[in-house]
Amino acid sequence: MHKFHFILSKQPDPALEESAIIQRLKEFYTALQDKRQIEDGLPDEGRAAHSDVWHHHRNEIPKALQIRIRRWAQKIHRHHLKDVEPTRLSREDRVMLEGCRNGAELVELRSAHHIDEIAAALHAEFPWLAEATTHVWRSLHQNRASGRLGARFAPVLLDGAPGIGKSAWGRRLAQLLETPDMIMDATGENASFGLIGSQRGWAKAGPGRLISLMLMRQIANPLALIDEIEKSGTPVSNTDKAFSLPNALLPLLEDLTASRWSCPYFQHQFDMSCVNWVFTCNSLRGLPEPFLSRVRVISVPSPTQDQINELVLREATKRLLAPSITAAITTALAEAFDAGHQINIRNVKRMLDLGSEQQARPMLH
Structure with a gap:
């Protein structure tokens, strides 16, 4: 995998931590002591016996000098922090950033044929999502042809009825790309804070889930799946400031602004242009036009009876279900279709689960 430097801001140098500076100053002092004793003509075996030259043992440092060394180290460290941003990160936060100091890995596609295999696998499992699969297939090929590193595609919004496999398609895509995924239900998050993070000074300030995943896994192109984006709402603070999730996402959905995105918590700039985005919704109503203009909106139809x-x-083959149970499920589904009922993937999964439970029951004698 290639390394991608997605942390753009200057970070504190571990070599200029107070403890590291103190250690180097002590080592310098010891080396200087040895050099002076050698210049005085003292042999190795005689240096310990002539400790009166320094008024202390060779490996000891006078208390007064230790205090001066500590003060020097603190001063050097403070001046260094003034040159980097931010200056008030906790030690835990610095450790999080330190793991990606030399860059994060980019999940790569092995070849153009690999892209075709991913699209074929997706289409075989989700044929009613063919338009979405085609969009990703073309976008991955275009990215590869342009010479850009890593597996990445243009943001996509899947609009369709609930329970037809939109989220399952996104999770399966992440598996096929072999990249970490971050799945977030927009209805259960506090506006943009869960994804983007909140500024320091708030009672529950912390980094967002996306940047935390990237720093923890050290991957620059994860797949972010946001479910039911239209239901995220727009909470308002005491100062009448709105925190809309779609609006907070705007700078992350265009390469120009995503390549220099400022994290509200770390107060660092990050290159987030490699992140892959999949959104789902049951209706476009309520979604702002600036958000819709930044994503490819795909209307997803319900699966047909043949596809079901x-x-x-x-x-049934994966679960090793008996043919009689499989036939019973397909018959029940056919009757439901004939009666005009709308069948979704959740209904099918529920019936398969019941079939598995039925088959697993012990035989009664």
């Missing part, structure tokens, strides 16, 4: 039957057969 193929899904049942595939899952």
Whole structure:
């Protein structure tokens, strides 16, 4: 994998930590002591016996000098922190950033054929999401042809009825790309804070889930899956300041602004242009136009009866279900379709789970 330097701001140098400076000054003092004794003509075996030259043992440092060394180290460290931003990070925060000092890894695609294999696997499992699969397939090929490193594609918004596999498609895409994923339900997060993070000074200030994942896994191109983005709401603070999740995402969805994104918590600039975005919604109503203009909106139809039957057969084979149970499920689904009922993936999964439970029951004698 290639290394990608996504932390743009200057970071504190571990070599200029107070403890590291103190250690180097002590080593310098000891080396200087040895040099002076050698210049005085004292042999190695005679230096310890002539400690009166220094009025202390060779490996000891006078108390007064230790205090001066500590003060020098503190002063040097403070001056160094003034040159980097921010100056008030905790030690734990610096440790998080330190892991990506030399860059984070970019998950790569092995070849153009690898992209075709990913698209083929997605289409076989989610044929009703063919348009979304085609979008990712073309975008991955375009990115590779342009010479840009890493597996990345243009942001996509899947709009469709609930329970038709939009989120499952996104999770499966992350598995096929072999990149870490961050799955967030927009209805359960506090506006943008859960994803983006909150500024220092807030009672519950902390980094966002996305940047935390990137720093923890040291991967620069994870896949971020945001479910039901239209239901995120717009909380308002006591000062009438709105915190809308779609609006907070705007600078992250364009390469120009994403490449120099400022984290509200770390107060560092990060290059987030490699992040892959998948959004889902049940309706476009309420989503701001600036957000919609930055993503590829794809209308996802409900799966057909044939596609549902193929899904049942595939899952039944994985679960080793008996043919009689599989036939019972497909028959029940056919009757539901004939009656005009709308069948979604959740209904199918529930029926397969019931079939697995039925098959696992002990035989009664």
